[in-house]
Structure formats: C-alpha cells, structure tokens
Amino acid sequence: MPTRTVHTVCSHDCPDSCGVLVTVDELTGRAIKIQGDPAHPVTRGFLCGKVAKYLDRVYAPDRLLFPMRRKAGVKKAPLPQGREAEAFERISWDEALDTIAARLQNVCDTYGPESVLPYSYAGTIGQLGFGSMDRRFFYRMGASQLDRTICSSAGGAALASVYGIKLGMDTEAYRNARLIIAWGANVHGNNIHLWPFIEEARRNGAKLIVIDPYRTRTAALADWHIAIRPGTDTALALGMMHVILQKKLEDADYITRYTHGYDALRERVLSEEYSPQRVAEWTGLAAEDVVRLAREYAAARPAAIRLNYGIQRSEHGGTAARAVCMLPCITGAWRHGGGVQLSTSGAFPFNSAALHMPELMRASPLGRAARMVNMSQLGHALTELGSDGPRVHALFVYNSNPAAVAPNQNAVLQGMAREDLFTVVHEQFFTDTADYADILLPATTFLEHTDVQGAYGHHYVQLSQQAIAPLGEARNNVEVFSALAQRMGYTEACFRDTPEQLIDQALSKPHDWFRGITRESLAVHGHMPLQVQGGYAPFSGSGDANANFGTPSGKAEFYSDALAAQGLDPLPAFHPAHESRHTDAALQFPLEFLPRKADNYMNSTFANLPGHQQMEPHIGELEIHAVDAAERRIAEGDLVEVYNDRGSLQLRAHVNGATPQGVVAARMGWNKLSRQGGGVNRLTSERLTDIGGGATFYSTLVEVKRIGTAAKSST
Numbered sequence: 001m002p003t004r005t006v007h008t009v010c011s012h013d014c015p016d017s018c019g020v021l022v023t024v025d026e027l028t029g030r031a032i033k034i035q036g037d038p039a040h041p042v043t044r045g046f047l048c049g050k051v052a053k054y055l056d057r058v059y060a061p062d063r064l065l066f067p068m069r070r071k072a073g074v075k076k077a078p079l080p081q082g083r084e085a086e087a088f089e090r091i092s093w094d095e096a097l098d099t100i101a102a103r104l105q106n107v108c109d110t111y112g113p114e115s116v117l118p119y120s121y122a123g124t125i126g127q128l129g130f131g132s133m134d135r136r137f138f139y140r141m142g143a144s145q146l147d148r149t150i151c152s153s154a155g156g157a158a159l160a161s162v163y164g165i166k167l168g169m170d171t172e173a174y175r176n177a178r179l180i181i182a183w184g185a186n187v188h189g190n191n192i193h194l195w196p197f198i199e200e201a202r203r204n205g206a207k208l209i210v211i212d213p214y215r216t217r218t219a220a221l222a223d224w225h226i227a228i229r230p231g232t233d234t235a236l237a238l239g240m241m242h243v244i245l246q247k248k249l250e251d252a253d254y255i256t257r258y259t260h261g262y263d264a265l266r267e268r269v270l271s272e273e274y275s276p277q278r279v280a281e282w283t284g285l286a287a288e289d290v291v292r293l294a295r296e297y298a299a300a301r302p303a304a305i306r307l308n309y310g311i312q313r314s315e316h317g318g319t320a321a322r323a324v325c326m327l328p329c330i331t332g333a334w335r336h337g338g339g340v341q342l343s344t345s346g347a348f349p350f351n352s353a354a355l356h357m358p359e360l361m362r363a364s365p366l367g368r369a370a371r372m373v374n375m376s377q378l379g380h381a382l383t384e385l386g387s388d389g390p391r392v393h394a395l396f397v398y399n400s401n402p403a404a405v406a407p408n409q410n411a412v413l414q415g416m417a418r419e420d421l422f423t424v425v426h427e428q429f430f431t432d433t434a435d436y437a438d439i440l441l442p443a444t445t446f447l448e449h450t451d452v453q454g455a456y457g458h459h460y461v462q463l464s465q466q467a468i469a470p471l472g473e474a475r476n477n478v479e480v481f482s483a484l485a486q487r488m489g490y491t492e493a494c495f496r497d498t499p500e501q502l503i504d505q506a507l508s509k510p511h512d513w514f515r516g517i518t519r520e521s522l523a524v525h526g527h528m529p530l531q532v533q534g535g536y537a538p539f540s541g542s543g544d545a546n547a548n549f550g551t552p553s554g555k556a557e558f559y560s561d562a563l564a565a566q567g568l569d570p571l572p573a574f575h576p577a578h579e580s581r582h583t584d585a586a587l588q589f590p591l592e593f594l595p596r597k598a599d600n601y602m603n604s605t606f607a608n609l610p611g612h613q614q615m616e617p618h619i620g621e622l623e624i625h626a627v628d629a630a631e632r633r634i635a636e637g638d639l640v641e642v643y644n645d646r647g648s649l650q651l652r653a654h655v656n657g658a659t660p661q662g663v664v665a666a667r668m669g670w671n672k673l674s675r676q677g678g679g680v681n682r683l684t685s686e687r688l689t690d691i692g693g694g695a696t697f698y699s700t701l702v703e704v705k706r707i708g709t710a711a712k713s714s715t
C-alpha cells in the first residue's frame, strides 16, 4: 500500500504543541496512522492519550460535514446527542454564506456594526486558524472587539508587569534542576511533555514539589504535595520571601543589578502579615512547612518553578502570579539556570499586526476602534448589554464552545436562547453551542488545513501541513472568512490572501528570533528553534540577556508604576477572594469549588467521543472530602445537588481524598451529556480577576446536599 507521511502540529490549546506525523494511504487519501514526531526535541515522539486517538475524532460518525440551517420554530437546547441534526436542514455553502452575509448586513444597518459579536478562543492555536482572516473580517465590519480573557490574561498581565515580556525558563532546562515546584500546574494532565524532563532531573537527585489544592496525578507522583487552600498563593509566595529575607538567603547582587522596587517589597513582606504563622492561617499549611519550603527553594541550585495557569483563575490571581514570578529574582535562580516558566509564547515574534490588520477598523462604517466585550462576561453581553452600549444582535462563534466553557452558564444560555439573536457557529461537532446555531458551518481539523504554530511550553516554530482533504464539505477558518468578506463586498486585496501568503506575513517581522525561519525552511525541517536572546536563560544576567527585560525600568519590577497608574497596588499583597472560606459569603455556601479540566479531554473538546469517555470515568462526579461528606450525610456514590445562587447541578459523590476539607471538585465536559444538562459553569461567576480582566473559575463557593442514595439512584 503506497503511503506518505506528512508533518503536522497538534493545534489544541496545550503548552506542548507536539510535532505530529500523519501517515496517509495514497490510494484512498485516508489518514491511517498518527504519531508523535520523534525528531521534535521537546515532544520527542509521543502524543498524549487524547491525541493518540485523534483519528477517532477526524473520522467520527458525528462530524459536521455540510452547512445547515435551523428549521423554523423555537430555539430548543440542549438537543439530545445523536439527534441534533433533526432540528436542522442541509443547505449549500452558497446559501449559507449568502444568508449569513445578508443577516449580518441587516444587523449592521439596523443596529450598528457593534451589535455583531465574534466569539472565538483556542479551538486551534495555529496562527492562521486562531486569528487572521477572521480578525480582518470583523475589523472591516466594525463589529465589537472580543477581549480574549478566558484563559490566561491575568497571568499574562502579571508576568508582563514583572518582566515586561512573556518569556520563561526553557522546557529542556528543567532536566538540570535540583528542585522543581509545579505551582498550580497539572503537568501530568495538561503539559505531559514536561514530565520526562522532570523525571530526568529526579533521577539526578532533584525533588518535585507540587502546590495544588487538588491531588492531581502530578501531585500523587511528587516528593511533596502541598495542598494549599484555593486562592491563597500570594500569602504563601510572600511568606516564602519573608523567610528568605529574614534568613538572608536572597541574592543581593542579582537584586541590585536586575530588579526595581526591592526596598518597598522588602518592607511589605517582612511585616507580621507575612510571617509563617499568619501565612499558615490563610493557606491551611503548617508554619514549619512554609519555612521549610522557603529554605529548600532558596538553597537549591538550580531551582525551577513551573507556574501554570491554575493560580490565576482566582479573583486575586493576577497578584498571585506576580508574587510567584518574583521569587527567582529574590534568589537569583535565573543565573543558576533556574527561574520560572508560565508561558514561552512571548518568545515568538509572529507579526500579528500583519495578520489581524486592526487598521481596517478605520475603513469600517464606524470609522473608529469598536468597543471591547470581555469574553469572560458573555452572559452579561448577551443578556444585559443594551443599557451601556448597543445590544448584541448577532453572535458568530468559532474555535470555541462557550455554552459549556464560559462562566455563569445560565446567563450565557439564556442569552443564546434569545429568538432575536442571529447565531452562526463554525464547528467540527454538534457542541452545546452548535445547538443554538441559526446557521451551522462545518470546520476542518488540523489534519485538513495548513498553518504555522508557535507554542507556550517550548521554543520551536512548526509548520503544520495539510495531510488529508477536508472531510465532507468542511472548510477552514481562513476560507470561511475570506468567502464571507467577498459576500459582504469588502474589496480590499487582503481578503484574498492565501494560507501561504498569511504564513509568510506571520513570519515577516524582521525580528532576530525568527532568523532563518521561513515557510520554505520550515517545510524542510518541520520544526525550527527560535534564536532567543541570551540562549534559553532569558533573565540570567549574562551577556546581553538583561536586554530581555521589557519593563519601563529595564529591570524585573517588584514595584510596578504601571499598576499604580491604573489605581492598583503597585506591590503584591494578599486578599482573600469574595468567594472563599474567609468571607461572609461562606456562611451560606461554605465549600470552595474547583470546576476543573478533565485530564483526558481538552476543555470541552473530546467529551463526545466514546474512546475518550472511557478514559475519563470521573466526569459527572463531585469529589468531596470525607468530613464534608459526613457532615452532610453523603456516602460514596450518592446523588448530590451542588448549588449556589447562580445555579445548581446534580453529580455523584465521590469521597476519594483528592480534595482537602472544605474544597470540592468536578470536571468540565459537554452540558448535554451531563445529568439534567448541567455543566460545571452553571456555578461559576462573571467576576473578573484583579489584573488582566480574566475569568475566576476557581473562586466559586457552593453548598452540597444529598438528593438520592447510591442504591436508589443508580441506573
């Protein structure tokens, strides 16, 4: 059987961005094998369990394969899985595009273009698929701009406030560390390709510490699991600084040369407020453990922190990420080859201005920058906007499943159910969001289109080549928005750019780090390393590495004038979240809720595939501590209601010791596959983070009650 092998890149929203090889049967054009590219230095030839089964997704019988229109009648959702198509009728692409163009034009003419809201996130993180032709299209229209805050904006703003740029330790350097702290980072579940480097370091004597309220697979495998209370990391980080400075374990030379605002920080952290005893009260740790952690961290060389996005999904998550990011500047860990990695995405100088072309907003009927709508407040945008700006009359969703992933789900669904809202969804499957579509468009998977991709967990640029023809009539994001632009009469040449031209534009920034990296060279090599300044130790202080600080002071900033100018505290300080055990809100809803990602899904992606469901048996469970369960007369397997004043859901109690007392957890999937259609985000709020306007999924209080026993309700 003649075959060919094509280099692609996993485009899921994962730090690893694996190099992927797809084997295609030349005769049938069908992909017959998917494997990791052994030549990739970080992802090294293996794929996670989710994507090892990717051909099940590509060739799933429930893939959307042609455009559809909702049949007349009321919007009813959720639609029963497997029978969604009954609510729709097949139409041609021409009819779909003509209908969408006419409806959007009508909305623009009647209510103004800002009443159109695009909604997208990271269904694909390829440069073209994530944001290129789509941005041009909505800018040219004058549609509302979407502030893409749902994942990482608090942490991103935090990192930028300290270092001025989203750079971090190199993934490969973790193999040399003597101490690794995975801080709010579920490495084993969400960032598996870092794990072999951690293992290598441990074989050489390194210690792994995990700071996470939940006993993840990563925590279970650690030398020390610190089950901190949710939302109290700032107290711990500042408490560590307190101990380090008191015991004179800091690197005074690094601090003098490369940091700004040390005296002010010192004064704050040495106050009684951050003594080990006080920190212990907030975090739930023992005071001696705070001291021990600080001493071990300061003594280890190199000490490496893998900070992931877990801690910044809390109300004061921006400050927490700031405080943790400052630690390696106190100990000078950067110059020993250590440091912190939150994201490496800032190392990729893709020319997003060329891809997005925000100047097109000036050519729109608005003639100015359109208003911003925060995606973490979609419920508000769909149900409340109108008093403080044009009401949203058209919603265009792609690369995302907001009906499942956006906070305050009841408000989101109420908004999506509006009969006067025209909704377009471009999707691979009948997701919870697709159920609300007026027009549904079929999307390609990463095997079916070409793209170029960076990473947020390593430093390699990769070309993702199209391996197979699109299934059915599926089209990629670039094609859809290019075709729609023609229909809308947007005559600018940029709307006819091909994927190849867009890739060239993405790589066009004359930036040193892309030296020698072109579409042609990527086609030969598949992946190429960035030429990052100072090797891969961006803040080590050696050579010209100091130039990497992108802050106004040109140093790492403990004290941020930029935050002060926004009326925020220029120094980190601990404050408990509104929804936490430390406030009055806990009188009514005493349990802290972690609405978590599933280890074997990707946010809500894969939730509908039987093979993935088998790997994820804990979906539909409420993990609860034995004491909390006993207080509520809840036994293993009982049916429970989890509720607060935003909503409720029904889950099976699982008393498994994964959460500390006072904390309960459940996992995200598709709403329609849950009992009574309830996803975890029914309980989360639209409150935003202190910095960066991010979502606060992990600052949620709930109460739980038993509504059925294991025996009676087990069906």
Ligand SMILES: Nc1nc2c(c(=O)[nH]1)N[C@H]1C(S)=C(S)[C@@H](COP(=O)(O)OP(=O)(O)OC[C@H]3O[C@@H](n4cnc5c(=O)[nH]c(N)nc54)[C@H](O)[C@@H]3O)O[C@H]1N2
Binding pocket: 013, 014, 015, 151, 183, 184, 185, 186, 187, 189, 190, 191, 211, 212, 213, 214, 216, 228, 229, 230, 231, 232, 233, 308, 309, 310, 311, 313, 314, 594, 596, 597, 598, 599, 600, 601, 602, 603, 604, 698
């Ligand atoms: N298998 C799998 N992999 C994924 C994803 C997925 O859904 N499934 N999602 C992808 C996406 S979109 C992203 S952004 C990345 C994110 O990857 P991570 O940053 O690892 O994200 P989370 O799983 O949200 O949070 C990490 C850990 O933080 C813990 N945590 C929650 N609150 C706190 C707190 O207050 N303090 C501390 N110290 N820890 C806390 C959680 O219990 C969790 O185990 O993963 C990506 N990879």
Ligand SMILES: Nc1nc2c(c(=O)[nH]1)N[C@H]1C(S)=C(S)[C@@H](COP(=O)(O)OP(=O)(O)OC[C@H]3O[C@@H](n4cnc5c(=O)[nH]c(N)nc54)[C@H](O)[C@@H]3O)O[C@H]1N2
Binding pocket: 013, 120, 121, 122, 123, 124, 129, 150, 151, 152, 398, 399, 400, 401, 402, 405, 406, 426, 427, 428, 429, 431, 443, 444, 445, 476, 477, 595, 596, 597, 602, 603, 604, 605, 668, 680, 681, 684, 697
């Ligand atoms: N409770 C709770 N809520 C959360 C989180 C949490 O940890 N807990 N995590 C948050 C985070 S970190 C994130 S990043 C968000 C993620 O939220 P989303 O970005 O909405 O992620 P997914 O659920 O993976 O949905 C992505 C959708 O894009 C589609 N898609 C994939 N590729 C393409 C393409 O090329 N074109 C088009 N048109 N569609 C495509 C997929 O089929 C999939 O349905 O969820 C957030 N919500």
Ligand code: SF4
Binding pocket: 010, 011, 012, 014, 015, 016, 017, 018, 047, 048, 049, 050, 051, 052, 192, 193, 602
């Ligand atoms: S989801 Fe992450 S770990 Fe899995 S194949 Fe994709 S990039 Fe690799």
Ligand SMILES: [Mo]
Binding pocket: 013, 150, 151, 152
């Ligand atoms: Mo994310």
